[in-house]
Amino acid sequence: xxxxxxxxxxxxxxxxxxxxxxxASLLMGVISAINTRxxxxxxxxYIMPFFVIIAIVIALIIxxxxxxxxxxxxxxxxxxxxxIYFANLIVFLAFALVAALxxxxxxxxxxxxxxxxxxxxxxxVSAVGFVLVTLSYTVILVSVSMMISQRAINAVVxxxxxxxxxxxxxxxxxxxxxxxFIEITTIINGEEHAIREPNxxxxxxxxxxxxQNIEMLIPYGAVIEYSEIIDPCxxxxxxxxxxxxxxxxQLKLLPIYSFILSLVVAAAGWLLFRKKELK
Numbered sequence: 138x139x140x141x142x143x144x145x146x147x148x149x150x151x152x153x154x155x156x157x158x159x160x161a162s163l164l165m166g167v168i169s170a171i172n173t174r175x176x177x178x179x180x181x182x183y184i185m186p187f188f189v190i191i192a193i194v195i196a197l198i199i200x201x202x203x204x205x206x207x208x209x210x211x212x213x214x215x216x217x218x219x220x221i222y223f224a225n226l227i228v229f230l231a232f233a234l235v236a237a238l239x240x241x242x243x244x245x246x247x248x249x250x251x252x253x254x255x256x257x258x259x260x261x262v263s264a265v266g267f268v269l270v271t272l273s274y275t276v277i278l279v280s281v282s283m284m285i286s287q288r289a290i291n292a293v294v295x296x297x298x299x300x301x302x303x304x305x306x307x308x309x310x311x312x313x314x315x316x317x318f319i320e321i322t323t324i325i326n327g328e329e330h331a332i333r334e335p336n337x338x339x340x341x342x343x344x345x346x347x348x349q350n351i352e353m354l355i356p357y358g359a360v361i362e363y364s365e366i367i368d369p370c371x372x373x374x375x376x377x378x379x380x381x382x383x384x385x386x387q388l389k390l391l392p393i394y395s396f397i398l399s400l401v402v403a404a405a406g407w408l409l410f411r412k413k414e415l416k
Contacts, residue, residue, distance in 0.1 A: 141224035149228055158194035162236035163243055170247035177372050181364045187240055188274050192295035195229050195278045200288025222410045226279050233275040237268045252370050262388045263363040269395035273356045276399045280406025302357040309352045315339045353394045362387055
C-alpha cells in the first residue's frame with residue numbers, strides 16, 4: 138500500500154494537470170471573493186466551478202492511468218485491486234483537501250473587512266462543511282473514474298455528474314419551494330375577498346421529509362445550505378446576526394450527511410472496482 142501511495146503522489150506531483158488544478162482552485166477563490174464583495178451576497182454559482190475543476194483533474198489523471206496500463210501493471214506487480222483503489226482515493230482526497238484550503242484561504246483573506254458581525258462557530262462549521270463536501274465529491278468522482286477506461290469519456294461523465302447534482306438540487310428546491318396555501322382573490326357583492334386554499338403543488342408529509350433529506354445528502358445541496366446560512370454576513374449591515382434554531386440544526390446535520398455519503402460511496406466504489414476487468 139505504501140509503495141502505491143508513494144507512486145501515486147509522485148505521479149500526481151509530476152502531472153501538469155495536478156498543478157493547474159491547484160492554481161485554478163486558487164483563482165476560483167479570488168473570483169468568488171471579488172464577486173461576493175461586489176454583489177454583497179454569496180451565490181452558490183460562484184462555488185460550482187470549483188467542483189468542475191476537481192472533476193476534470195481526477196478524470197484526466199485517472200483516465201491517463203487507465204490508458205497507459207498503470208492499473209494492469211500494478212496488478213501484475215502483485216497489488217490487489219482494493220489497495221489500488223484506496224491508494225488512488227487517498228491521493229485525490231489529499232489533492233482535494235489542498236485545493237479546498239487554497240480556495241477557502243484566499244477567499245477568507247480577500248473578504249477581510251467585508252464581513253459583518255456573525256456567529257463565529259457558523260463560519261467555522263460552514264468552512265469545515267465545505268471541505269467535507271469537497272471530499273464527498275472527490276470520493277464520488279474517483280469511484281466513477283476508476284470504472285471508466287476511456288479518458289475523454291471519463292472527463293465528460295465526471296463533469297456531467299457535477300452538473301447533474303447542481304440541476305437536481307435546483308429541481309428539488311423548486312419542488313419544495315411551493316407554499317402550503319395560496320390566496321385567491323374573489324369578488325362577492327362588489328367587494329374583494331381573499332380566500333385561502335390548499336396549494337395543490339405543495340409537497341408535505343413523508344415525501345417532503347424524503348426530499349429534504351435527499352437535498353442535504355447530495356453534495357451540492359449542502360453547498361447551497363451553507364451558502365444560505367452564512368450569506369447574511371456578506372451584506373452591508375452593521376448589526377449582529379443570530380442564527381435561527383433550524384439553521385443551527387442544519388449545521389449539526391450537514392457534516393454528518395457528507396461523512397455518511399463518503400463512506401457509502403467509497404465502499405461501493407471499492408466493491409465495484411474489485412470486480413472490474415482491466416484491459
